[in-house]
Amino acid sequence: MAEHYDVVIVGAGPAGLAATEAALANGARVACLDAHANLGGQVWRKDSAHGWPRRARRIINTLLAHPAMTWLPQTQVIAADAGELLLQDEKHALHISHNALIIATGARELLLPFPGWTLPGVTGAAGLQALSKQGWPLTGRRVAIAGSGPLLLAAAVTARRHGARVLGIYEQASEAAVRDFARTLWRWPGKAWQAAMLRSQLADIPYRCGSVVTRAKGDGALQSIDIDGPHGTQRLECDQLAVGYGLVPNVELAQMLGCALRQEGAHPCVNVDALQRTDKSGVYAAGEACGIGGRECAWFEGRIAGLAATGASVGATLLKQQQHARAFAATLHQHFKLDPYVHNLAMPDTLICRCEDVPLRALDGYDDARSAKLATRCGMGACQGRICGTALAELGRFARSGQRPPLFPARLSTLGEISSLSDTEGFVS
Amino acid sequence: MSALSLRIQIDGETISVPAGISVAAAIARLPRAFRRSVSGQARAPFCGMGICFECRVRIDGVAQQRACMVPVRDGMQVATDG
Numbered sequence: 250m251a252e253h254y255d256v257v258i259v260g261a262g263p264a265g266l267a268a269t270e271a272a273l274a275n276g277a278r279v280a281c282l283d284a285h286a287n288l289g290g291q292v293w294r295k296d297s298a299h300g301w302p303r304r305a306r307r308i309i310n311t312l313l314a315h316p317a318m319t320w321l322p323q324t325q326v327i328a329a330d331a332g333e334l335l336l337q338d339e340k341h342a343l344h345i346s347h348n349a350l351i352i353a354t355g356a357r358e359l360l361l362p363f364p365g366w367t368l369p370g371v372t373g374a375a376g377l378q379a380l381s382k383q384g385w386p387l388t389g390r391r392v393a394i395a396g397s398g399p400l401l402l403a404a405a406v407t408a409r410r411h412g413a414r415v416l417g418i419y420e421q422a423s424e425a426a427v428r429d430f431a432r433t434l435w436r437w438p439g440k441a442w443q444a445a446m447l448r449s450q451l452a453d454i455p456y457r458c459g460s461v462v463t464r465a466k467g468d469g470a471l472q473s474i475d476i477d478g479p480h481g482t483q484r485l486e487c488d489q490l491a492v493g494y495g496l497v498p499n500v501e502l503a504q505m506l507g508c509a510l511r512q513e514g515a516h517p518c519v520n521v522d523a524l525q526r527t528d529k530s531g532v533y534a535a536g537e538a539c540g541i542g543g544r545e546c547a548w549f550e551g552r553i554a555g556l557a558a559t560g561a562s563v564g565a566t567l568l569k570q571q572q573h574a575r576a577f578a579a580t581l582h583q584h585f586k587l588d589p590y591v592h593n594l595a596m597p598d599t600l601i602c603r604c605e606d607v608p609l610r611a612l613d614g615y616d617d618a619r620s621a622k623l624a625t626r627c628g629m630g631a632c633q634g635r636i637c638g639t640a641l642a643e644l645g646r647f648a649r650s651g652q653r654p655p656l657f658p659a660r661l662s663t664l665g666e667i668s669s670l671s672d673t674e675g676f677v678s
Numbered sequence: 679m680s681a682l683s684l685r686i687q688i689d690g691e692t693i694s695v696p697a698g699i700s701v702a703a704a705i706a707r708l709p710r711a712f713r714r715s716v717s718g719q720a721r722a723p724f725c726g727m728g729i730c731f732e733c734r735v736r737i738d739g740v741a742q743q744r745a746c747m748v749p750v751r752d753g754m755q756v757a758t759d760g
């Protein structure tokens with residue numbers, strides 16, 4: 250029998266935690282689930298050596314102690330239907346039902362193909378941050394950090410805290426763009442302070458603008474990278490390259506539920522109104538899933554969603570805070586806009602689909618994801634096109650195809666449960 | 679650093695690791711690839727957050743587990759196909 254909750258929240262990052270806190274405060278019975286073992290999401294990921302950031306720890310401990318809160322770790326949504334979810338944890342499949350569902354699935358990193366990007370030793374920038382916090386051995390390792398956005402600074406701080414020798418940070422945006430961005434920061438005092446803190450911790454590390462990693466080389470593992478910058482090409486020997494070009498909303502759950510999406514650049518995000526309502530009754534979305542807005546924005550939106558989902562009124566101040574935070578994200582996008590140059594790094598023989606080893610060359614002549622997939626297996630592997638499909642959309646080749654269950658590769662025993670959801674319509678085709 | 683230390687087996691080799699780290703971080707302590715791609719290339723964790731599936735290994739007999747998503751447990755048996 251499906252366990253029933255007033256509110257189910259998918260994702261335990263800032264948006265999910267804020268939603269949980271608000272819903273609990275209104276007397277709701279809440280289940281919060283996340284694919285990870287700990288609450289916190291990506292920005293508040295628990296560090297195996299240093300624990301959670303202070304603010305996150307306080308929030309998380311309070312929520313976990315609340316009697317009306319059920320925390321479902323290492324749990325993923327496999328299939329969904331109106332009012333009901335099929336979940337899978339480490340061992341079991343389980344059904345839960347709800348009055349309101351809040352999608353707080355966050356974002357993943359935008360990872361773009363270039364020659365050598367499949368070599369062991371190459372990771373995302375947020376990826377290396379996540380791995381460091383998991384206890385990835387970095388002591389004495391030579392690390393280069395590249396891509397775009399303020400996240401590169403945070404990745405450098407984390408890597409260094411874990412003993413890495415950070416050789417340099419290579420930002421694709423021009424120096425003028427980064428300087429302009431810094432000048433707008435006075436409107437967000439908290440952000441300005443954060444940026445200054447990060448920079449001061451990294452004062453001795455080269456920060457090079459207008460610089461792009463064009464190639465990674467190594468025999469079985471990374472040994473060196475080529476960096477194209479304003480003064481020509483440079484070769485740098487390193488053990489680890491962390492390269493990420495920003496973030497992309499995780500919309501797969503919303504998409505499977507049939508929620509309306511909208512495009513933000515090349516990538517879809519969930520369309521919501523001022524109260525974080527999607528166009529599906531009882532389904533809310535908050536935070537990065539609704540467009541990349543950053544941690545503060547995610548927190549405000551989670552809070553709005555948690556209040557709205559439990560029928561509480563949402564104050565004007567909170568709505569204003571949310572809008573101000575969204576405006577910051579817009580400034581960020583504008584200044585760290587990707588140079589078209591980074592869209593053209595892959596060579597004809599560069600693998601685009603890392604699951605099925607499909608090179609770029611094989612995709613020539615296809616203009617939609619579905620036919621490319623049928624002909625080349627591109628996007629057919631375990632990641633279900635999350636990496637290659639997102640990259641191809643960013644490169645302007647074609648949009649990612651829609652999401653059908655299972656949302657993640659599921660165990661056979663779990664798949665058997667799909668038909669027992671009350672209404673399977675929409676799952677078959 | 680976490681003082682608590684666990685013992686796990688990776689491809690038959692027993693190692694001691696701190697509690698709280700991921701299986702991916704444990705495997706990275708040994709010089710080995712996580713898996714071979716369909717065309718035989720060595721691969722290792724890429725996204726670090728459960729998206730790319732490059733880190734998949736067998737854990738306690740269950741195949742296709744993402745090593746970056748699973749914390750180590752005492753006595754765990756991990757098999758890579760690298």
Ligand code: FES
Nearest residue numbers: 726728730731746
């Ligand atoms: S490293 Fe990408 S799923 Fe584990």
